[in-house]
Amino acid sequence: MDLDAVRTFVAAADAGQFQDASAALSITQQAxxxxxxxxxxxxxxxxxxxxxxxxxxxxxxxxxxPHARELLRVEARADASVRPGRRALRIDVHSRRTAPAVLLQDFHRTYPQIELDVVTLDADVHAATAAVEAGTIDATFHAVPVPARQLPAAIRTARVIDEHHEVLVGPRHPLANARAVTPAQLAEHRIWMPGMAAGTEWAAYYDELATAFGLTIDLVGPVFGNEALLAEIADSAELATLAGERTRYLWPDSYDLRRIPVRDPAPIYPMSLIWRDDNRHPALSRLRDYLGSNRMDTPDEKVWLPAYPV
Structure with missing residues (x-):
């Protein structure tokens, strides 16, 4: 059905005159x-x-x-669902517990008028970048382990998050009362991170971190979820795990878990925002500006970075 004709019908019905409808639509009475x-x-x-x-x-x-009016309302909703600035900005965060999700929530508090559609694709950097390239999402957060020249031509990246690490231990662990620990100290302890997917950029990062500092990162064991992981660590005098400093975990007070900063040097997990350079959604540029202005630099701190960040 020709929606221009439907729009003209509604205008004529409201005006009661074809001449008045033509003026309202800026077309001729003959049209x-x-x-x-x-x-x-x-x-x-x-x-x-x-x-x-x-x-x-x-x-x-x-x-x-009444059906003609509803057709026009549906047309307007369909247009708004895809037109930049009218539809929600769709962002992948991989996990709702980690730093990108925390920053997006802060962005939403700062700009509550900007509608966000936050999704978790559970994909590595290559699959997530493909989703950005295909237009399935507007942007994603990932470590980018390859040079920009190896990315698709339309893809742009900007490093926006330098995530520090904390070691998470139970109250009986030897490090439980430490105010900070060094990577060298962690080499004496078992770091338990079960279920880390091989071939992902985060697996590559932890492989490089373990090699650099002689860490023992144990991936063995079934994955029963974060709640079970935290319960095991709380009850153990040997187990520890690594988490980003802005990663959100909740546990009962009785667990008495300790989050201890890793310093001297501080391992940094670098994450970039990935988007298409031809994406004209106005909220995307606002988000990029926000992330750029809120990136936390620590120029005086001794840090360790993997060899691959772009």
């Missing part, structure tokens, strides 16, 4: 007549009775009018 005639032919009914005073809806016209 109004032609559109109405085409719609009547398509529907095989008369919608108006022409009189000396203008145009009066027939019974069929009265029956069609």
């Amino acid at each position: 109004v007549s032609k559109r109405i005639a085409a719609l009547e032919k398509d529907l095989q009914v008369r919608l108006f009775t022409r009189t000396a005073r203008g145009a009066r809806l027939t019974i069929d016209g009265q029956a069609f009018l």
Whole structure:
């Protein structure tokens, strides 16, 4: 059905005059007549009775009018669902517990008028970048382990998060009362991170971290979820795990878990925002500016970075 003809029908019904409808639509009166005639032919009914005073809806016209209005409302909603600035900005965070999700929530508090659609694709950097390239999402957060020249031509990246580490231990662990620990100290303890997917950029990062400092990162064991992991660590005098300093975990007070900063040097997990350079959603540029202005630099701190960040 020709929605321009439907729009013209509604305008004529509201105005009661084809001449007034033509003025409202900025088209000629002849164009109004032609559109109405085409719609009547398509529907095989008369919608108006022409009189000396203008145009009066027939019974069929009265029956069609509420449906015509709904068609125009649906058209407007469909347009708004994809038009930049009207639809929600769709961002992948991989996990709702980690630093990107925390920063997005802060961004939303700062700009509550910007509608966000936060998704978790559970994908590595390559699959997430492919989703950005395909337009499935507007942007994603990931470590980028390859040079920019190896990315698809339309893809752009900017490093926006340098995530520090904390070691998470139970109250009986030898490090439980430490105010900070060094990577060298961690080399004496078992770091338990079960279920880390091989071949991902985060697995590559922890492999490099373990090699650099002689860490023992144990991936063995079934994955029963974060709640079970925290319960095991709380009950153990040997187990520890690594977490980003802005990663959100909740546990019962009785666990008495300790989050201890890793320093001297501080291992940094670098994450970038990944987007298409031809994406014109105005909220995307606002998000990029926000992330750039809120990136935390620690120029005086001794840090360790993997060899691959771009």
